[in-house]
Amino acid sequence: MTSSFSSAWLRGDPRALSFLPDRFRHRASRAEAVAAAASRAVSPALLDVLVAQNARLAPSPARERHLELLGRPGTVAVVTGQQVGLFLGPLFTLYKAASAITAARALTEETGRPCVPIFWLQTEDHDLPEIDHCLTPRGTGEPLRSALEHPDAATSRAPVAYRRLGENVTRALTALRAELGRESLAAEHLELLERAYRPEAPMVEAFAQVLSAIFADEGLVFLDPRDARLAPLAAPIHRRAIEEASAIASALAERGNALTEAGFSEQVHIRPGSPLSFFSPEGPEGARYRLDPTAPGSWSLVSHPEGASVTTAELLGWLEREPLRFTTSALVRPLLQDTWLPTAAYVGGPGEIAYFAQLAPLYQHLGLPMPLVVPRARFRVLDDRTRSLLDKLGLSPDDVSTPRDELLARLAARSAGEGFDPPEAVEARLMGALAPELSRLGERMATLDPSFAHAIERTEESVRTALSRLVAKYGRAVAQRDQVTVERLDRLRTYLVPQGAPQERIYSLPYYACRFGTRGFTRLVLEACEPFSGELKDLKP
Structure with a gap:
């Protein structure tokens, strides 16, 4: 059975560290990475293209300052990147950008060298079904799915750099406004999306316009590798x-x-x-x-x-x-990035961390120093609606990751005055009655048939399994009596573990930006980012 490399790496498992040292944790190692990157420079040809590409984005004196710094010897970069998903794709896109910004600031403070955050627009991929939709939580029922619905999405093999949004983006925006337009701070964010996401606009252009506007104050620089001037x-x-x-x-x-x-x-x-x-x-x-x-x-x-x-x-x-x-491809892109840029650190998610575990031989083969690999920030948003449901159910945020049936059984056990014992008590009583009898039978038969002990063990294991299933069914039946509890739990799970996955991998920014303001939510994320951590943190807008 295989383990998650990124999880093992983050908890300091020696097996994982033998493939990818956790240099990001150590100040001396961070300084070494910055010094190594500072010996390389952005070529004049690349800098010219960067200036031209960023000139098309939201105005930002901070970005202009960062571009100027990239032209100076000794400036280094913290890079992150992501596919150009609809309405910025999953929430972790925002978290990646914020992580790169805060890591760049931290390295500047630690080393005294200018460090510029750069967002690599992953426009060479062709997997359109991964990026042509976004999901928005709703108070009840399934999340709202907004999608471009290109008829050839599943079969297209062309780089997404050349894909335009198409007419269906208007329908997606209309549905988003119908769902979120009543939120107190929705107008600004919805107008930002509507300005950028036009049917004739390329997907990459709309994505970059929105993300650059959100991080204009921080001066996030953008690089689109799919540019004829960069191909040589x-x-x-x-x-x-x-x-x-x-x-x-x-x-x-x-x-x-x-x-x-x-x-x-x-x-x-x-x-x-x-x-x-x-x-x-x-x-x-x-x-x-x-x-x-x-x-x-x-x-x-x-x-x-x-x-x-x-x-x-x-x-x-x-x-x-x-x-x-x-x-x-996914493995050669980091090499191209670090050939072009003085990369001191790359901010990545779990999948990218696992890529880098494979890449050391390739960096060595090409004679390139591997940058620091820094885990992106991980957040779980506990808004007022979520906190209210947690309070009513008496659950913690971590509890919600428990399988639904187990949670229902636990909630059923709390029911008082209804004549039903908690599921744990029922299981203990049933097993408590049977286990001693099996033990006595085994002892009595030991002298007649030594193999009988093994049969007893197998029987006890089978009985425990069957009882667990029976008790789980009992717990669900009791819990289902309280439909309000069931509905609250399902709403809570929809907010925190949609489709059984972390919230940040499923939901997109619009819901949170419309409820708490684009800049308000972004500022909350930036302030909560802890450079070089990788720990899951709760956000409470």
Whole structure:
């Protein structure tokens, strides 16, 4: 059975630390990472593109100052990034950006070197179903799902950089306004979304406009790698990914085997001999495909409808003539980032932390220093509605992660004066009556048949399992008598563990921004961010 790498790493498990040291926890290690990054500089070509890209965003003197600093030797960067989800995607997008900002401030204070927060817009991915929707909690019933509903979403393989929002975004905004428009601070946020999310706008442009407006005061800088002016700067990484594919894949496969032996799984599966880059044979805006080796100097395009193939010579020719045909995978993107930028630290979530556990051999192969890996802030929002439900049910926020049936049984046990014993008491009484009898029978039969003891053990285990199921059903039946309690619990779980997952991975910003104000909620997040922590914290607006 495999373990979560990020969870093990955050709790300091030596197995995880052997793959990815927790340097982010130690001030001396942070200083070393900043000093190493300060020896590199942003190229004039990249800086020109950064200035041009950010000039299209919400006005921000702080961002202009950060861009100026990036042009000076000795400035370093704290980088984070995310796919460009509808209405900013899950809440953790905001938490990532805030984490990068607060980490950059902390490193500046600790080392005296200027440190700039940069948000890498992940526009080269093609997984549209992951980003074409957002979920909003509602007081009752299922969350509101707002979606773009592109008919080709499931089959599209083109980078999302070229995807426009389309007419359905208007319908999504209308539904959002109908749901949230009555909230006291909704107007500002809904107007911000409506200005940015226009049918003709590219998804990346709308995303960047909103996030840049939210963090204008903090000067968050944005980088979109899907830019023709940047493609030549990415070409050397793609060239090495192609020419050295076998050596790179072997090193990563060895790393993957070591992770598996330590009880972890690979976050990204390594295809033997395959480059880590994608290729778009029909042009930059066309479908992108992985490459699999078929013979020396020849590659098949994985999942191509016509089973197309391409030679190494053809790939290198396209890389020279039109490098924008090549895009990064999850494992090569950090290498491109750290080739372009003086990255002192990368702020990531659980999946990205697991990526970096795989990446050490690749950094070593390319001769790049690995940046600090810093866990993003993790928050659970306990608004007034949630706190009221917790109080009425007598539960703590942590209790709500307990399986629903167990919670119902626990709540049933609190029922008084109704003639029903708590489920725990029923189970104890039943098992208490049976266990001594089984024990006596086992002792009596031991002299006649020594194997009888094993049969007794198996019987007792089966009885305990059956009784647990019976008692759980009893607890649910008792709890269901109080429908108000059931409804409150379901509403509470909808707020805190929607779809059985952490709130920050499911819900988007609009609900919280409309209730507490865009800037008010953002300020709450920034103030609660504890650099270099990674601990789950509760927000109480």
